[in-house]
Structure formats: structure tokens, C-alpha cells
Amino acid sequence: MLTDYHVHLRPDEAGSDAERHFTAANAERYREAASEAGIRELGVSEHVYRFRQALEVWDHPFWRQQAVDDLDEYCAFVREQTDLRLGLEADFVPGREDRMANLIDAREWDYVIGSVHFVGDRAVDHEGWDAWEGARDADEVWRRYFQTLGEAARSGLFDVLAHPDLVKVWGKGRPRPAGDLRRFYEQAMDGIAESRIAIELSTAGLRKPVGEMYPARELLEWCLEAGCPVALSSDAHVPEHLGHGYEQALELLEGLGVSEICVFERRVRRPEQLGPS
Numbered sequence: 001m002l003t004d005y006h007v008h009l010r011p012d013e014a015g016s017d018a019e020r021h022f023t024a025a026n027a028e029r030y031r032e033a034a035s036e037a038g039i040r041e042l043g044v045s046e047h048v049y050r051f052r053q054a055l056e057v058w059d060h061p062f063w064r065q066q067a068v069d070d071l072d073e074y075c076a077f078v079r080e081q082t083d084l085r086l087g088l089e090a091d092f093v094p095g096r097e098d099r100m101a102n103l104i105d106a107r108e109w110d111y112v113i114g115s116v117h118f119v120g121d122r123a124v125d126h127e128g129w130d131a132w133e134g135a136r137d138a139d140e141v142w143r144r145y146f147q148t149l150g151e152a153a154r155s156g157l158f159d160v161l162a163h164p165d166l167v168k169v170w171g172k173g174r175p176r177p178a179g180d181l182r183r184f185y186e187q188a189m190d191g192i193a194e195s196r197i198a199i200e201l202s203t204a205g206l207r208k209p210v211g212e213m214y215p216a217r218e219l220l221e222w223c224l225e226a227g228c229p230v231a232l233s234s235d236a237h238v239p240e241h242l243g244h245g246y247e248q249a250l251e252l253l254e255g256l257g258v259s260e261i262c263v264f265e266r267r268v269r270r271p272e273q274l275g276p277s
């Protein structure tokens with residue numbers, strides 16, 4: 001079994017409206033590309049902040065710009081017009097756990113992917129809201145990122161922890177802490193170990209300046225030792241990215257002795273044998 005669960009039916013850029021992308025024909029393009037890549041389990045997980053209902057959780061100016069679509073229309077579209085699993089990529093917003101829980105629990109997902117894109121009101125992966133501007137040093141950004149990641153896992157809101165070291169996305173394009181990075185991973189490990197949340201192995205980083213999968217091998221090893229299962233995804237925003245870099249991902253997982261990946265249905269997790277089918 002191969003999965004691709006962290007998938008967007010449209011690019012993040014402005015102009016990628018729901019009317020054009022939430023269509024049966026577009027879903028079919030994704031299904032066909034997945035089949036060609038040998039991916040049987042396919043789901044979509046649109047960004048929560050692109051829906052108006054997200055503003056009840058957080059009224060960040062970036063979200064206000066982005067929140068134009070209706071979350072229930074998205075759910076109805078996926079359930080009624082596609083054969084895809086219904087997921088959501090939901091940001092973890094510290095202090096807003098109850099509000100996010102209300103948004104999530106009001107709808108029937110197959111899975112909810114939890115992401116940390118922001119530390120405070122600054123983003124680690126968005127130039128317009130750059131977390132490095134005004135930060136004392138790279139250590140501060142990384143420490144806050146991994147602390148927030150641990151809180152996200154511990155919150156119990158999510159089935160999968162997305163791109164677990166996203167903070168490295170810019171590679172050499174942003175200051176990077178010197179030395180052994182495990183001192184940062186440590187900040188997240190208690191929350192991850194307590195929750196046993198599924199850890200996303202994301203090949204998206206291969207397409208980003210950092211040129212590496214998320215998470216780093218050392219962090220993935222710690223998560224495995226803590227008893228967390230793996231969820232495999234590409235974070236595709238176009239059909240061509242489905243299953244991108246999976247050979248490399250499978251090689252890594254095989255090297256770590258991982259033989260099972262997570263499959264989700266109505267938020268129930270089960271293991272399946274990993275590999276092309």
C-alpha cells in the first residue's frame with residue numbers, strides 16, 4: 001500500500017479559486033496521476049485558512065486575506081463528487097484549541113493533518129510574514145517552532161503531524177542554527193511521544209530550497225522509537241507532484257525497518273503493509 005494524504009487540489013497562489021479546482025474533473029486528474037504512481041489511498045487536505053469558518057478560530061491578517069471559501073461546500077464536494085478520502089490541513093494555533101476543536105468536530109473527516117506554519121504571528125515558510133525578521137537569532141525561531149510542534153501533537157486535535165521540521169524549508173536562504181539540531185527536536189519529543197500521533201514523512205521538502213524530506217532522519221528515528229507510526233505524503237498542490245520522491249522515501253523507511261504505514265477512515269487509524277501494490 002502507498003498513500004498520499006497530504007494533498008491540495010489547487011496551488012497556494014492567489015487566483016486558484018474553488019470553483020475551478022473543486023470539480024469532479026480535477027479530482028479525476030489527481031486520481032489518474034496517483035494510479036500511475038501506484039498510489040491506491042488518496043485523500044485531499046485543503047488548508048483550513050482558505051475557508052471562512054477558520055476566522056472563528058484565528059483572525060490573523062494572512063488568514064483574513066485567504067479565507068474566502070466555504071468549508072461545508074468543500075466537504076460536500078469531496079464526499080459527493082469524488083472517491084477521495086476527506087481530510088483537512090489544520091494549523092495549530094496555541095490558545096485556540098477549543099475553537100479549532102469545534103471547527104473540526106462539527107464535520108466528518110477521514111483524517112485531520114496538524115501543521116505548524118506560524119511561531120506567534122510570524123510564519124516559518126511564508127515570505128510575507130517572515131519569522132526570521134525581528135528574531136534574535138535562528139536558535140530562537142527553531143526553539144519556538146519545535147516547542148509549538150510538541151504542543152500541536154499533545155493537543156490531541158490531529159491524526160497526523162505534518163512536515164515535522166518545516167522550519168528548515170528555506171535551506172541556506174535563512175539563518176540556520178549551528179551544531180547538532182537534536183537539541184531542537186528534543187523540545188517537541190515529549191508531546192509527540194505522549195500522543196503517539198502519526199508522523200508525516202513528506203517528500204515536499206525535496207521540491208523546496210532545503211532539498212530534503214521532512215522530517216530529518218534523526219527526528220524520524222526518535223518518533224519511531226517513541227512508538228509513532230508513519231503517514232506518507234507528498235503535499236502535492238498539482239497532480240504531477242503526487243508520489244514525488246517516493247522512491248527516496250521508501251528507501252529511507254526500509255533502512256529504518258518501517259514496514260507499515262497508516263491508513264485512515266473516518267478518523268480511525270489502521271496499519272497497512274508499506275510498498276507498491
Ligand SMILES: [Zn+2]
Pocket residue numbers: 089115117162163
Ligand atoms: Zn503545510
Ligand SMILES: [Zn+2]
Pocket residue numbers: 006007008089235
Ligand atoms: Zn499542505
